[in-house]
Amino acid sequence: MAQTPGIENTKTAVEVSEPLSETREAIQPKKPTYVVEADKLLSSNPKELWAYRELFLLLVKRDFVAVYKQTVLGPLWFFVQPFLASLVFMVVFGQIARLPTTELPPLVFYMSGIIAWSFFSNCLSQVAATFLGSGALFRKIYFPRLIVPISQITMNLLNFFAQLLVLLAVIAFYELSGTRIELGIKMLALPLVLGVMAVLALGIGCLIAAATVKYRDLNIIVGYTLNLWMYGSLVIYPRSAVPPNLLWLLALNPMASLIECYRSSLFGTEHTEVQPAIIASVVTLVVAIAGIWCFAKAEGTFTDSI
Amino acid sequence: MSVVINAENISKRFFLGERNQRAFFEDVAAKSARGFRRLLRPRERQKEKGSARDFWALRDVSFRIFQGQTLGIIGENGAGKSTLLKVLSRITQPTTGTVKVYGRLASLLEVGTGFHPEFSGRDNVYLNGAMLGLSRKEVRNRFDQIIEFSGLEQFIDVPVKNYSSGMYVRLAFAVAAHLNPEIVILDEVLAVGDAVFQKKCFDRMEEIINEGHAAILVSHGMGNVRRMSQVCMWLHHGRVQMFGPTHEVVSCYEKQTTHEVVTHYEKQTAQQHEPAHREVPASLSSWFLESKLSTNLHTIVAGRAPIAVHFEIDLAVPIANGRISVSVADVQGLILFTQDGALQQKKAGKLVMLLELPWLPVKPGQYIVSCTISDGSHPVAFLRATPELTVLEDKSIDSSGYRGLLNLPARLSVEGDHS
Numbered sequence: 001m002a003q004t005p006g007i008e009n010t011k012t013a014v015e016v017s018e019p020l021s022e023t024r025e026a027i028q029p030k031k032p033t034y035v036v037e038a039d040k041l042l043s044s045n046p047k048e049l050w051a052y053r054e055l056f057l058l059l060v061k062r063d064f065v066a067v068y069k070q071t072v073l074g075p076l077w078f079f080v081q082p083f084l085a086s087l088v089f090m091v092v093f094g095q096i097a098r099l100p101t102t103e104l105p106p107l108v109f110y111m112s113g114i115i116a117w118s119f120f121s122n123c124l125s126q127v128a129a130t131f132l133g134s135g136a137l138f139r140k141i142y143f144p145r146l147i148v149p150i151s152q153i154t155m156n157l158l159n160f161f162a163q164l165l166v167l168l169a170v171i172a173f174y175e176l177s178g179t180r181i182e183l184g185i186k187m188l189a190l191p192l193v194l195g196v197m198a199v200l201a202l203g204i205g206c207l208i209a210a211a212t213v214k215y216r217d218l219n220i221i222v223g224y225t226l227n228l229w230m231y232g233s234l235v236i237y238p239r240s241a242v243p244p245n246l247l248w249l250l251a252l253n254p255m256a257s258l259i260e261c262y263r264s265s266l267f268g269t270e271h272t273e274v275q276p277a278i279i280a281s282v283v284t285l286v287v288a289i290a291g292i293w294c295f296a297k298a299e300g301t302f303t304d305s306i
Numbered sequence: 307m308s309v310v311i312n313a314e315n316i317s318k319r320f321f322l323g324e325r326n327q328r329a330f331f332e333d334v335a336a337k338s339a340r341g342f343r344r345l346l347r348p349r350e351r352q353k354e355k356g357s358a359r360d361f362w363a364l365r366d367v368s369f370r371i372f373q374g375q376t377l378g379i380i381g382e383n384g385a386g387k388s389t390l391l392k393v394l395s396r397i398t399q400p401t402t403g404t405v406k407v408y409g410r411l412a413s414l415l416e417v418g419t420g421f422h423p424e425f426s427g428r429d430n431v432y433l434n435g436a437m438l439g440l441s442r443k444e445v446r447n448r449f450d451q452i453i454e455f456s457g458l459e460q461f462i463d464v465p466v467k468n469y470s471s472g473m474y475v476r477l478a479f480a481v482a483a484h485l486n487p488e489i490v491i492l493d494e495v496l497a498v499g500d501a502v503f504q505k506k507c508f509d510r511m512e513e514i515i516n517e518g519h520a521a522i523l524v525s526h527g528m529g530n531v532r533r534m535s536q537v538c539m540w541l542h543h544g545r546v547q548m549f550g551p552t553h554e555v556v557s558c559y560e561k562q563t564t565h566e567v568v569t570h571y572e573k574q575t576a577q578q579h580e581p582a583h584r585e586v587p588a589s590l591s592s593w594f595l596e597s598k599l600s601t602n603l604h605t606i607v608a609g610r611a612p613i614a615v616h617f618e619i620d621l622a623v624p625i626a627n628g629r630i631s632v633s634v635a636d637v638q639g640l641i642l643f644t645q646d647g648a649l650q651q652k653k654a655g656k657l658v659m660l661l662e663l664p665w666l667p668v669k670p671g672q673y674i675v676s677c678t679i680s681d682g683s684h685p686v687a688f689l690r691a692t693p694e695l696t697v698l699e700d701k702s703i704d705s706s707g708y709r710g711l712l713n714l715p716a717r718l719s720v721e722g723d724h725s
Contacts, residue, residue: 055436
């Protein structure tokens with residue numbers, strides 16, 4: 001290296017180009033299109049997310065096509081899944097463990113809980129896998145990374161509504177056979193409740209996604225934890241079945257309150273407890289802000305370590 | 307002419323090594339230790355200590371690109387070229403420094419990423435366009451051009467999973483080439499597809515550049531760099547070794563690589579051909595050339611005049627029925643010609659050799675002159691002439707439109723239609 005013939009020339013070459021650039025510097029253009037800086041958060045910018053809205057729609061479409069085209073059962077699987085799970089729950093928790101299901105028929109009670117829980121848990125686990133799943137893409141093209149988790153949540157929302165239709169069909173069946181199930185005007189609050197669930201899933205998912213950049217094994221824990229979490233989230237039993245000395249535990253779990261809100265907005269058989277709902281909303285907000293911040297922090301450097 | 311990219315002091319540090327439990331606990335320990343120290347002495351700003359596992363891919367790289375300029379980036383593998391491009395295109399963040407980009411930047415780093423196999427070619431054009439920052443309308447406006455460029459009209463509604471890899475790349479490049487960005491980044495993508503498609507790509511690239519956009523070209527092909535870029539940056543171990551007009555930077559870079567190629571080649575030849583005893587059978591003690599055009603002992607100006615090349619060789623062993631050959635190679639090691647002759651030396655000692663050439667029909671540049679001595683069946687010595695042979699540009703002739711390797715006395719006449 002030391003005897004590089006280029007080294008002496010380096011200086012002369014720089015001298016040649018410098019006067020040129022100084023004269024040019026006088027004409028400074030408008031604002032930069034973007035700035036890359038050491039500690040800047042990259043995609044936290046809502047304006048940029050909006051600019052890529054078409055990519056968002058296409059990604060939703062892409063995931064939709066992927067799910068509904070590849071398998072033989074295809075979309076049918078989506079409807080069968082909650083149905084089968086509800087039947088199993090009916091036998092295990094309803095017949096054997098004899099957990100109460102309010103005044104609702106057990107099938108309706110379990111199925112409503114399962115579709116809401118699977119919406120939440122799918123959102124969370126998919127968001128958590130963002131960097132691992134789309135790493136290859138992120139390494140090559142820049143776009144606001146947050147687009148990917150948001151499109152996945154949207155996709156899950158679509159699936160949820162499809163499953164909700166199945167639930168409504170089941171309800172209609174009960175109605176026809178004489179069981180009265182009350183569906184009230186409160187149903188209009190459903191999108192709000194789902195929205196809060198989605199934001200909570202996004203927040204926790206983003207936190208985990210940011211952490212998986214350094215510690216991959218976290219992703220394995222996610223599925224396992226979600227399974228256990230369900231048992232504490234009023235999916236298979238109502239709040240009224242919980243002994244009073246354990247109620248404080250429920251208060252720690254924002255999902256318990258959210259599932260309760262969800263079911264009480266669908267049916268008149270449960271009532272929303274206000275205090276837990278407020279706690280859940282505050283927790284959701286805090287987690288979401290922290291999650292998105294960590295995500296934005298991680299996206300700038302994740303390609304270096306994964 | 308305005309600035310389109312302004313990069314200041316970019317550095318990028320990578321962490322080498324595994325992420326395991328030990329690394330995790332080290333992290334935790336280091337973080338908490340730092341936290342404690344800050345608690346105790348809040349005013350003192352802790353300087354980040356460099357760890358042995360840190361690797362600096364880029365170190366204080368600064369440069370500017372102006373509208374209409376093409377910057378070539380050269381350097382050996384691992385010099386930091388790709389990392390620099392990744393920083394510019396926002397894929398990874400620098401550890402220090404700032405880059406300001408004015409205008410839409412499209413990187414043709416990796417064409418075809420983000421294609422979805424289940425989607426048809428048409429859907430993928432839209433998807434890819436959206437990823438690269440185009441709106442649906444913009445893609446629609448260019449759709450016909452893109453399809454025409456790719457030459458895949460009849461397959462456009464087929465899922466891309468059924469495409470051949472060539473078709474795939476063609477479609478991807480077509481999208482990338484029609485983005486109309488203000489700044490294009492090209493990283494060796496010029497070598498896609500078959501010869502016809504390559505030509506098309508080249509033309510399109512030149513079009514983009516001629517449209518007044520700025521471009522960054524990363525290539526190991528010095529020909530492309532010389533042809534397409536006006537300014538050039540030479541990266542070496544993450545630092546800017548040299549920045550300036552392309553021809554100067556490239557020729558310095560070539561000199562440097564010549565040196566390395568030759569050293570490597572010598573090592574190889576030595577390993578292959580040296581007999582069991584380590585004795586060097588011959589050495590080249592000096593060489594020089596004689597010509598009307600020579601400016602010193604090892605340099606001539608390009609042109610047509612006879613050249614005589616003299617060699618002085620010390621032979622350590624007698625070679626009775628041997629051969630000796632002289633070859634001239636370019637800096638990439640491509641041998642331009644070889645001339646060989648008989649070598650009959652009953653005794654060891656000095657010998658002189660003369661190579662006469664009517665003229666040297668090569669373009670200006672650096673050339674490696676070497677001699678190979680064989681004992682009749684095996685080569686026994688490889689002797690490289692130092693310094694290299696330099697052919698200078700003939701300043702009196704306009705050679706700006708000059709391309710290629712050879713400098714032949716051809717004549718081109720053009721006649722109009724007189725009927």
